[in-house]
Amino acid sequence: MTALGLLFYLLSAVALLAAVLAASRRNPIHAVCCAMVVFLAVAGLFVVLGAPLPGVLEVVVYAGAIMVLFLFIIMLLDLKAEAGTVPMARFLVPGVFAAATLAALFALIGTDPSGRMPLPMALATPAAVGQMLFDNYWMAVEAVSILLFAALAAVLLLGRTPPANANKGSAA
Amino acid sequence: MNVPLSHVLAVAAALFVIGGVCAVARRSIIMILVGVEFMLTAACLAFVGAALAWGNLDGQAAVIIVMGAAAAEAALGLALLVHGRRGGGTANADDYNRLAG
Numbered sequence: 001m002t003a004l005g006l007l008f009y010l011l012s013a014v015a016l017l018a019a020v021l022a023a024s025r026r027n028p029i030h031a032v033c034c035a036m037v038v039f040l041a042v043a044g045l046f047v048v049l050g051a052p053l054p055g056v057l058e059v060v061v062y063a064g065a066i067m068v069l070f071l072f073i074i075m076l077l078d079l080k081a082e083a084g085t086v087p088m089a090r091f092l093v094p095g096v097f098a099a100a101t102l103a104a105l106f107a108l109i110g111t112d113p114s115g116r117m118p119l120p121m122a123l124a125t126p127a128a129v130g131q132m133l134f135d136n137y138w139m140a141v142e143a144v145s146i147l148l149f150a151a152l153a154a155v156l157l158l159g160r161t162p163p164a165n166a167n168k169g170s171a172a
Numbered sequence: 173m174n175v176p177l178s179h180v181l182a183v184a185a186a187l188f189v190i191g192g193v194c195a196v197a198r199r200s201i202i203m204i205l206v207g208v209e210f211m212l213t214a215a216c217l218a219f220v221g222a223a224l225a226w227g228n229l230d231g232q233a234a235v236i237i238v239m240g241a242a243a244a245e246a247a248l249g250l251a252l253l254v255h256g257r258r259g260g261g262t263a264n265a266d267d268y269n270r271l272a273g
Contacts, residue, residue, distance in 0.1 A: 115178035144240035
């Protein structure tokens with residue numbers, strides 16, 4: 001077992017444990033902080049798997065931007081913080097389906113004999129990934145940029161303060 | 173590195189299922205969105221593992237595109253939550269049932 005292999009299993013355990021914690025906390029701020037741990041651990045997994053550019057983007061975009069946006073919205077809306085965990089009974093029915101899905105996925109993964117070979121050691125430079133992205137997938141990059149622009153326009157429309165004479169529908 | 177691809181895929185599958193349970197079982201809209209983010213991250217993890225196993229960079233390019241989609245999804249979902257809350261709604265998904273008969 002090499003050091004990188006150990007790091008992989010350690011980071012996987014941290015990510016899965018923090019994901020379970022995030023799914024079961026009632027206090028949304030605690031849950032989002034656990035989710036941040038998940039994304040930092042997954043960023044470490046990306047670096048271990050030889051993808052430093054997605055790893056850095058995971059920290060900047062997920063753990064940095066998206067999770068801070070979640071925290072910001074929770075504090076802005078002043079959601080009431082409830083202590084403890086979600087009652088286990090609510091996880092019963094989804095848990096049954098999840099166990100069935102997980103069993104099917106593990107069986108499917110186990111049937112692939114090529115999946116048992118150890119992965120090679122490799123490190124993709126960010127320059128190579130960027131070159132490949134803009135050579136082969138420039139259309140997808142443009143589509144994502146249009147998607148982000150559409151999301152920006154929609155957020156501006158939804159977040160607009162209603163005019164003073166038209167706020168009859170908003171209950172304070 | 174002594175890690176086979178099947179272990180990477182198993183971790184991704186477990187994270188995906190945890191995210192799915194979080195999105196289905198929780199009632200708070202914030203936690204539903206967090207569950208969806210977990211599912212997208214699990215897909216990214218599978219892409220990165222596959223990119224390493226096949227020795228090409230297409231999987232890493234897909235991760236960057238998925239991240240753009242996830243950012244748009246989170247921003248739009250939270251803006252809808254703020255909009256609903258401003259109109260007198262709550263952060264509880266079960267309360268948005270005005271279309272129910």
